[in-house]
Amino acid sequence: MQQRRVPGGVFEVGEEPDPRFSLANERTFLAWIRTALALMAAGVAIEAVELDIEPHLRATASVILVLSGIGSALLAWFGWAGSERAMRAGQPLPSSMFKPLLAGAVALAGLLLGLGALIS
Structure with a gap:
């Protein structure tokens, strides 16, 4: 009996890729x-931390970085799933x-x- 793998929307697509590629994706x-x-x-x-930086600009930068972190976590998940599905279906990896938005936000x-x- 084969164990069900989660998420099914990823693992039920196509054929099992070379494990090295799946591990690199992970x-x-x-x-x-x-x-x-x-x-x-x-x-x-x-x-x-008490930084001598104009408070409104410091708070804005802080929010941008936290939101960028949240976006990066989402990118991690959707990027992993998209790449795994593409490898299983024999398609090019998604972009x-x-x-670029993340780079702009950090900048x-x-x-x-x-x-x-x-x-200040």
């Missing part, structure tokens, strides 16, 4: 989860517009913090 998922945790921790730390948070430090 490592990428975990890297995105670490990135999400780091972004959320940075956002919380910016507000928790994501979230990565914006850094810009706000830098500007906030200058005008």
Whole structure:
């Protein structure tokens, strides 16, 4: 008897890929989860530590980083599932517009913090 694998929407598609590819996909998922945790921790730390940065800009940068972390966690899940489905179906791996948005959000948070430090 074969055990049911979850999520079915991923594992019920196509054929089982080479385990090395699935494991690499899982490592990428975990890297995105670490990135999400780091972004959320940075956002919380910016507000928790008494920094001499203009408060509104500091708070905005903090929120941007926390939201980026939440987005990264979602990207991790949907990216893993999309890549796993594509490998199982023998299709090209999907791309994501979230990565450039994430880079822009982190850059914006850094810009706000830098500007906030200058005008404080």
